[in-house]
Amino acid sequence: AGPPPVGAADWLVRAHALRDELNRHNHAYYVLDEPSIPDAEYDRLFQELQALETAHPELATPDSPTQRVGGAPLPQFDPVRHDIPMLSLGNGFSDEDIEAFDKRVMDGLETLQEVRYAAELKFDGLAISLRYVDGLLVQAATRGDGTTGENVTANIRTVRAIPLRLHGTKIPTVLDVRGEVLMYKQDFARLNQRQRDAGQKEFANPRNAAAGSLRQLDSRITAQRTLRFFAYGIGVLEGMDMPASHSALLDWYQELGLPVCKERAVVTGAAGLLAFFRGIGEKREQLPYEIDGVVYKVDRLDQQKHLGFVSRAPRFALAHKFPAQEALTQVLEIEVQVG
Numbered sequence: 187a188g189p190p191p192v193g194a195a196d197w198l199v200r201a202h203a204l205r206d207e208l209n210r211h212n213h214a215y216y217v218l219d220e221p222s223i224p225d226a227e228y229d230r231l232f233q234e235l236q237a238l239e240t241a242h243p244e245l246a247t248p249d250s251p252t253q254r255v256g257g258a259p260l261p262q263f264d265p266v267r268h269d270i271p272m273l274s275l276g277n278g279f280s281d282e283d284i285e286a287f288d289k290r291v292m293d294g295l296e297t298l299q300e301v302r303y304a305a306e307l308k309f310d311g312l313a314i315s316l317r318y319v320d321g322l323l324v325q326a327a328t329r330g331d332g333t334t335g336e337n338v339t340a341n342i343r344t345v346r347a348i349p350l351r352l353h354g355t356k357i358p359t360v361l362d363v364r365g366e367v368l369m370y371k372q373d374f375a376r377l378n379q380r381q382r383d384a385g386q387k388e389f390a391n392p393r394n395a396a397a398g399s400l401r402q403l404d405s406r407i408t409a410q411r412t413l414r415f416f417a418y419g420i421g422v423l424e425g426m427d428m429p430a431s432h433s434a435l436l437d438w439y440q441e442l443g444l445p446v447c448k449e450r451a452v453v454t455g456a457a458g459l460l461a462f463f464r465g466i467g468e469k470r471e472q473l474p475y476e477i478d479g480v481v482y483k484v485d486r487l488d489q490q491k492h493l494g495f496v497s498r499a500p501r502f503a504l505a506h507k508f509p510a511q512e513a514l515t516q517v518l519e520i521e522v523q524v525g
């Protein structure tokens with residue numbers, strides 16, 4: 187969104203300045219985790235913009251922060267077909283599984299050199315695809331069966347961590363961002379406290395709470411649930427060349443203003459993968475969100491292409507899961523819910 191036309195009315199200039207300032211504070215708070223303004227000051231600016239948009243409705247552009255409060259409930263979710271499917275991951279559990287994965291990759295690449303992997307977290311949330319056209323968020327869809335998902339655009343607009351417009355100069359004409367919508371542990375605890383106070387059913391875990399919040403037909407309810415988002419993949423890209431590696435893709439995503447989790451690394455060989463896994467395992471309890479493992483991806487995209495997929499999962503990626511420690515508590519929670 188360039189500067190307003192020369193000689194525009196004062197309120198047009200003011201609305202433009204407010205929108206950019208509020209979006210900048212929103213990015214600092216929800217994407218960089220570095221609040222840049224006291225909440226009361228943010229609310230005052232927000233109300234000033236809302237008043238201007240009420241007086242001049244044409245100011246309520248799709249990327250205005252006022253669009254994040256949600257709107258009238260939808261009758262249902264429309265189906266959305268993914269032009270590029272959202273694939274699932276094969277799993278590994280033991281060190282041997284990881285060593286076998288690394289060996290399969292080296293054989294597949296016919297190389298004796300250690301392979302460079304991008305290692306990142308596997309969030310316990312739900313997979314989403316965001317479509318940006320000329321930098322504007324135009325559609326959001328759930329993974330569904332990998333080929334067809336549900337249109338949850340109205341709900342996704344209320345997720346403050348998801349930019350309504352991409353930043354910077356390298357803006358593609360079409361970009362499908364794949365990532366995970368999740369709820370932080372402390373936002374989950376606060377939500378269940380509110381549920382209890384309102385005599386409503388509590389959520390069993392943050393994953394269910396995030397899924398339940400996104401499957402709301404009333405986006406005003408979704409707007410009251412603090413959902414987060416981390417980008418981790420790409421679908422359609424038009425108008426620009428693909429970056430050469432997965433790690434370069436994530437660096438570019440950060441320049442565009444998309445949230446990318448900082449718990450990621452580029453490592454080499456099975457030893458590098460296992461060292462990353464152990465390091466994350468030690469800090470898992472302290473993380474603000476739940477994870478059910480880590481994900482390893484061959485970093486170079488030409489090597490990913492060369493390896494391809496087997497059935498619906500890529501040969502170039504693997505999820506390494508933690509032992510299901512909380513299985514017992516989940517059984518108890520389900521009994522409590524049913525009982």
Ligand SMILES: CC(C)(CNC(=O)c1ccc(Oc2ccccc2)cc1)c1ccc2c(N)nc(N)nc2n1
Binds near residue numbers: 270271366418500503
């Ligand atoms: C690796 C990939 C499976 C995404 N990639 C894809 O879905 C994908 C899709 C089409 C691709 O290429 C095709 C292009 C055209 C047709 C068919 C495939 C390549 C990758 C995946 C899945 C789940 C993840 C998760 N929960 N957490 C993290 N951190 N990363 C994850 N990564």
